[in-house]
Amino acid sequence: MIMPIPKRGEIWLADLGFAAKTRPVLILNTPFSDSDYALYTVVPHTTSTRNSAFMVTLSVTGLKPGSFNIQGLTAVSPTVFIRKLGKLQPNQMELIEISVKKMAWVPVIFCVIRNSI
Numbered sequence: 001m002i003m004p005i006p007k008r009g010e011i012w013l014a015d016l017g018f019a020a021k022t023r024p025v026l027i028l029n030t031p032f033s034d035s036d037y038a039l040y041t042v043v044p045h046t047t048s049t050r051n052s053a054f055m056v057t058l059s060v061t062g063l064k065p066g067s068f069n070i071q072g073l074t075a076v077s078p079t080v081f082i083r084k085l086g087k088l089q090p091n092q093m094e095l096i097e098i099s100v101k102k103m104a105w106v107p108v109i110f111c112v113i114r115n116s117i
Helices: 090-102 107-115
Strands: 010-014 023-027 040-046 055-057 067-069 074-076 081-087
Antiparallel strands (some): 010 081, 040 074, 055 067
């Protein structure tokens, strides 16, 4: 069976190799070509929320109440994805983008990603 290709704004169940459990992740990157590394930039979803500027709490059908942990932003291989769980609405994705831009080390990278859509 051929696995669908994760797309920006989608939420996938992934095995990130932490604590022997899977977790939902949000896909941030845009499509890549054959000459690029096959890596996906993701933001993990957690049910252990904190009062942090880098936790974005959203109500998403199919997910337990929790937040997207922007500080957990990471790049992963496509082999970690198990199945698609859903997709954020455009206004929800905008809230994620605002929080990602707050990260001091991301603004230049994020603007390149956002402008290539």
